[in-house]
Amino acid sequence: MDELMDQALHARFLRGLEKSPDATAIRVGDETVSYADAHRTALAWAGALLAAPGGPPKAVSVLAGRSVTSYLGVLAALYAGTTAVPLLADFPAAKLAAMLRAAEAAALIVDEEGVSRLGELTAEAPDLAGLTVLAPHRGALDVPALDAPRPAGPEDVAYVLFTSGSTGTPKGVRLTHGNLTHYFGLMDAWYDFTADDVFSQAANLNWDSAVSDLWCAWAAGAPLVAVTQRAYANLPAFVARYGITVWFSAPSVIGLARRTGRLTPGSLPTLRWTYFGGEALRYDDTDAWQRAAPGSAVINVYGPTEMSITTHRHTWHPETSTALGVNGVVPLGRLHDGHAELLLDDAGEASATEGELWLSGPQLSAGYLDPADGRGKYLERDGALWYRTGDRVRRLPDGQLLYLGRTDSQVQVQGYRVELAEVEHALIEATGVTDAVVVGVPVGHSTELVAYYLGPERSVRDLRRDLARQLPAQMIPRYYHRLEVFPLNTNKKTDRLRLTAQAAGLYGG
Structure with a gap:
């Protein structure tokens, strides 16, 4: 693998392909695809993208539900050397149209669910009728496949992920291959993932934790199992059925599992790594999960999408975590290697102990698609570019951070x-x-x-x-x-x- 290819995010799939060519790469319900078949399919779809009538697209949107097509579509977009823009097929048509325009997506890869939205989408936005649409599930593509994936440089944008933020207005965040190379380099160094692991995929592909699941699994040559809605009726049974060893989701999933009465001590024996992120993680939920998965480390991870998935981590321990935390919330933990953090008080002055968290470092994204969205969020200070998170935190003497709440959740009464x-x-x-x-x-x-x-x-x-x-x-x-x-x-x-x-x-x- 040449140096430029080695810096590309999709090089991680090639690592998994070399380790496990005949093993399952993706499972969605009863449908599976092997690494070798996924590779061949992605090369074929990438060839079709590059042969599009308008020329190679700048960005490719994957408009799909939970399907094998959605995963292969992301891989194909990257193989083609373009930017992957995963979108949910059940989003309102006006919102989809706005995101497609913002991302300058010139091609769509769709599954059956995505196909069903095309009429509504073009009725809402006639200017999108000229998009190249690939519906590979409907038949073979009559174009040559690529011989090999195209390389990408560290400054090239791998993903655009839309985050609503506190306003509900979608903002497209550009994550580069370089951003993600740093993140996954840390994951590879910290965790012992192998081809014998089985990864869950609870989040939708438009969320950054799904990016983590996908490329950790694929670099290890391990299977990735999509967690369908029906799984939450009996989550321990789902985990046991597929032998899942690595779990990553929002903490709200614990509450769903607890309410079924099935999250009992020892009910998740196959898990060995668990990650929760995206919301405040509470003591009682964490303790319930740890008791259900006694063989798993349970890790609270923190990081905004704008900082490429996560920047902090804390491993749960019943005594030490509760002694450190506040408001019943597990600590965020320490900053990842290679990054910097600032805490600014209400006067905008640096504080050693408490304030709004600002972050900088190699995982700082390339900003929003619309530069106007970055005003007041991506800021220069002390000769560096920072992302202003809007999260209030407290720094402990050992350097760990505690989550206190959103700055925009402070109200005057x-x-x-x-x-x-x-x-x-x-x-x-x-x-x-x-x-x-x-x-x-x-x-x-x-x-x-x-x-x-x-x-x-x-x-x-x-x-x-x-x-x-x-x-x-x-x-x-x-x-x-x-x-x-x-x-x-x-x-x-x-x-x-x-x-x-x-x-x-x-x-x-």
Whole structure:
């Protein structure tokens, strides 16, 4: 493998191909594809992309559901030397159109679900009717396959991943081959993945944890097993059926598994590595998972998409993790090698102990597709370019970080600054509810706190009485709603935007 090819993200698949040519590379339900077949298919699709009427596309969108096509489409896009842009086929047509335009995608790879959206998509955006569309599941492609994957340099963009951020407006983040080479170099150094492992793939392909699953598995020559929606009815049985050894998901999955009553001690015996990221990871959930998977390290990982998947990690230990953490949340851990972090206080001054987290280093992405989205987020300071995360953290003497909440989750109530994560923790600790989400809603010239909770029904009077033992009056929510489950977004994270919108509809004004 030449030096330039070795720097390409898709070189990791070639490593797995060499180790395990006849072994399963992808499993989706009962459908499997071997490494050798995936390689041949990706070369054929890459050839078709490069032979497109308008010439080689700058970016290729994979518009699909959970299917083998979606995985092979990402591989084919990279084999063609283009940028992969994974999109969910069930997104609203207007949102899909906006993302395709922003990414300058000139070609689409679609499965059956993606094909079913094309009419609606072109009706919404007639200018997209000229896109090259590959629907490989409908028949052979009448073009020559590539002889070998095309190389890529470290500055070339491998992925565009869209993140909604706090506003719900999609922003395309450009992750380069160089960004991802650094990340996966650390993963290779830290973890002993082999071809005998079996990786879960819980997140959709448009989320950065899916990038981690995919290319860790493929570099090891191990199978990647898509976690379908039905799996959550009995997650331990799903893990056992396929012998999954490596799990990565949002922490909300633990709550789903606990509510089924099947996440019992020893119920996940095959796991040896577990990663949770994307949300605050709570003590009780982590302890439940660790008891279910006693042979697994359970690792809290942190990092915004803009920093190429993760930048911090902390391995759970019941005594030390709970002694270090705050608000019932597991520490974020220490910064990954090669990076830098800044904590800035409310005055914008560097703090040694607490403030908003800024990050810099080799995993700092190439920015957003629209430079306007980066204003106030990608900033120069002290001669370096930084990403401003919007997360408030506290630094411990040993260098580990604790998550305190979002800077945009701080609300002013009666002139007092209230951290919503602290109110949520108090609800769980003081009232007997099993989980809580608190949002702030502007009402008149002030802000009212609205609490959503899971668990036994409690009267508002009793909830407020119990909270008064831990919180000052201005931090006690005025409104309460018991739910059976919290709404989740497509990546199984609690949908706080939906709850905030619901509360605003009920009480805002």
